[in-house]
Amino acid sequence: MSTQKLRIFYIVSLVILVVLAASLIFRPLETGHGYSELQREQLLQTESEWIIQFDILNHEGKRQHYTINVIANGKEHNEEVSIENGRIFSYIHHIRRDTSNNKDAQFVIYAQGKNEPIEQVTYHLK
Amino acid sequence: MQIINKKTLNLLIIVLVLTGLLLGAFAVPTNAGAPDDSYTIERYHSENFSALSTTNIAWQNKTTISFTPPNNAYFLLISDCVIGAEFARDPVQARLFDGSTPYNEIKYTPKLANSESSFTSHRVLSLTADTTYTFNNQFSSVGGDNVSIRDSTLTAIQLSDNITAEHNAIQSTTNTDYTDALTLDFTGDGGDYLIIANADTTNSNNTRETITELYYSTGTASWGENIYSPYIGEDYGNFFIFRKLTAASDAQQFKIRYKASGNTASIRNAHISAIDLDDVSDIQYAESEAVSSNSTLPGVFQDKATLTFSPVAEGNYSISMVSLINQSDTGGEIHSAEITDGVNFDTQIYTPDDVATYIVSSHSDVFSVNNTSHTYKTQFKPVSAGTASMKNSRIIAIRMNTCESYFDSAHTTVSDNFTNLTGTLYFWAQGLSTNTDYKVSYYDHDGDKISSDVDVTSNANGTLATEFDLSTDSGAAPGANWRAAVFTSSASPPTTWDAVSGTTGFIMADRFHVEASAIPEFPDLIAAIAVTGSCFAIYIWMRKRRPAYVYSKT
Numbered sequence: 268m269s270t271q272k273l274r275i276f277y278i279v280s281l282v283i284l285v286v287l288a289a290s291l292i293f294r295p296l297e298t299g300h301g302y303s304e305l306q307r308e309q310l311l312q313t314e315s316e317w318i319i320q321f322d323i324l325n326h327e328g329k330r331q332h333y334t335i336n337v338i339a340n341g342k343e344h345n346e347e348v349s350i351e352n353g354r355i356f357s358y359i360h361h362i363r364r365d366t367s368n369n370k371d372a373q374f375v376i377y378a379q380g381k382n383e384p385i386e387q388v389t390y391h392l393k
Numbered sequence: 394m395q396i397i398n399k400k401t402l403n404l405l406i407i408v409l410v411l412t413g414l415l416l417g418a419f420a421v422p423t424n425a426g427a428p429d430d431s432y433t434i435e436r437y438h439s440e441n442f443s444a445l446s447t448t449n450i451a452w453q454n455k456t457t458i459s460f461t462p463p464n465n466a467y468f469l470l471i472s473d474c475v476i477g478a479e480f481a482r483d484p485v486q487a488r489l490f491d492g493s494t495p496y497n498e499i500k501y502t503p504k505l506a507n508s509e510s511s512f513t514s515h516r517v518l519s520l521t522a523d524t525t526y527t528f529n530n531q532f533s534s535v536g537g538d539n540v541s542i543r544d545s546t547l548t549a550i551q552l553s554d555n556i557t558a559e560h561n562a563i564q565s566t567t568n569t570d571y572t573d574a575l576t577l578d579f580t581g582d583g584g585d586y587l588i589i590a591n592a593d594t595t596n597s598n599n600t601r602e603t604i605t606e607l608y609y610s611t612g613t614a615s616w617g618e619n620i621y622s623p624y625i626g627e628d629y630g631n632f633f634i635f636r637k638l639t640a641a642s643d644a645q646q647f648k649i650r651y652k653a654s655g656n657t658a659s660i661r662n663a664h665i666s667a668i669d670l671d672d673v674s675d676i677q678y679a680e681s682e683a684v685s686s687n688s689t690l691p692g693v694f695q696d697k698a699t700l701t702f703s704p705v706a707e708g709n710y711s712i713s714m715v716s717l718i719n720q721s722d723t724g725g726e727i728h729s730a731e732i733t734d735g736v737n738f739d740t741q742i743y744t745p746d747d748v749a750t751y752i753v754s755s756h757s758d759v760f761s762v763n764n765t766s767h768t769y770k771t772q773f774k775p776v777s778a779g780t781a782s783m784k785n786s787r788i789i790a791i792r793m794n795t796c797e798s799y800f801d802s803a804h805t806t807v808s809d810n811f812t813n814l815t816g817t818l819y820f821w822a823q824g825l826s827t828n829t830d831y832k833v834s835y836y837d838h839d840g841d842k843i844s845s846d847v848d849v850t851s852n853a854n855g856t857l858a859t860e861f862d863l864s865t866d867s868g869a870a871p872g873a874n875w876r877a878a879v880f881t882s883s884a885s886p887p888t889t890w891d892a893v894s895g896t897t898g899f900i901m902a903d904r905f906h907v908e909a910s911a912i913p914e915f916p917d918l919i920a921a922i923a924v925t926g927s928c929f930a931i932y933i934w935m936r937k938r939r940p941a942y943v944y945s946k947t
Contacts, residue, residue: 322865348842349888355866357844
């Protein structure tokens, strides 16, 4: 590659760097439409219980309120959580074997302002 | 031979630029915070020490405790406060109220503007699982004058036994010899008991006294005699006494007895409870029974009862103190105090209308203490005139349930300091119901709930263990005042820490500190500027250098 072309390439890269630096000040990076995401979903079994856990990641671009609705062992739990943009909430739920009715455990996660749940999972516990 | 050519230089700069951008993308703000001592909040305790005033003749809430027991159980409920008025002779009322029934209720008319009265009440209650119970310390003005309340506490402690007697209806006598108002019989198991006696007493004539005592029938001994004279006839005053019964076996009997010095003595809402101290661990107790007097002016506080102990482990203790106080001069005052490690945690000034009176001076509170020596005292002194006296002074410290954060899963190394993004916090709570489900929620430095552990079960010893992975959320703000909070299974942990204390089902919490990660990182902007500047500096430096050429002769 000739020196002239390298020089041009170098100048262009510096210009890009300056533009990026300026954008950090004047315009935060946007990744497109916001969304929420579940990670690390898992069902663990021990001698005495089942353990269901997952993380909720907020990519909505703003603070988002969620409701975690759980029906297990004949009981219903509702967990309310408010997650800042880019942050994670970790949820763990224990279901004891000695009090279990051996029926399904259902988890539904709603994001406020959205008609459909962001996640709906049914665990068959036996 | 060139040391470096332009092509290589440009590539170097590009690599540096890209590296700088990548570093900026992972920037985390540093935030150094001062480490905090851990503290725990015990089960079902509520307090408000600030002074609250009102001219309202309707009952006003000062302190509220609301909880939902996870199991059917007995609970000891203790309330305490200090009441007074802005001006002399303006009466103030106080009561412990469950929403429908006043448990104890008094009316106090101060002789002088700064004269105050303790008000302490107790009940042993049988409570139902999954039912929410609410109790209030309340006060009101009687005549629309400005009255006040302060140092208000409410504590509920679960018990395994229910040894209590009550007689709430009004009883009266003109007898100048003792008359039984209430009797408690029980069979001791050889262990120690805390005997608590409580009632409202009055006399129909404000120049006469009603004398009330807790009488230990089995030992034929008086455990404290309260002498009360109302400012206005029929105004009820507070009778409250506790004392430790040691190694009680076989049949035991206690009585609340009362008599009149003249006219008609009345008593109502009488309760005696025997609390089996096997229900709670690490009990500490001290007493000073004989009358002590102090007439030296200017008054200097004189110690009466002193309790010194070193807890087996740091945690929360309920500290209760009670004494009977007297001032021999109606123009003088007695100043009584309760001291914690040299610091007053409650003081009260009382001016008598009747020099024969011995009234209750009491206070109850919960303290977070470490495992070093601590000293609690009752004290008194005269103010301006007369002789101040104190007798039957008792102090008891009861360990409450507690929780703590640990470095290790075996819960041997307590830690209040952790590092963000690394390791695991091991949380451990004690003093809970056995084999019962609870919720544990974690709140970060900003007060946001960042994790919940639902239906985690306590073991057969009433201990509860959960873990929190500190690397879960890279965006969590390091700093002070992270918290782990324990709730009943039916509770709804709020989304922010600010709302936790008022949440039904909240039991206790631990505070800890999370420091920033040891690898420093920089904000995006600073990273970009630093890299850009470095690129230019390197470029200029390289431009000033001349490549060395080696010529070879062919």
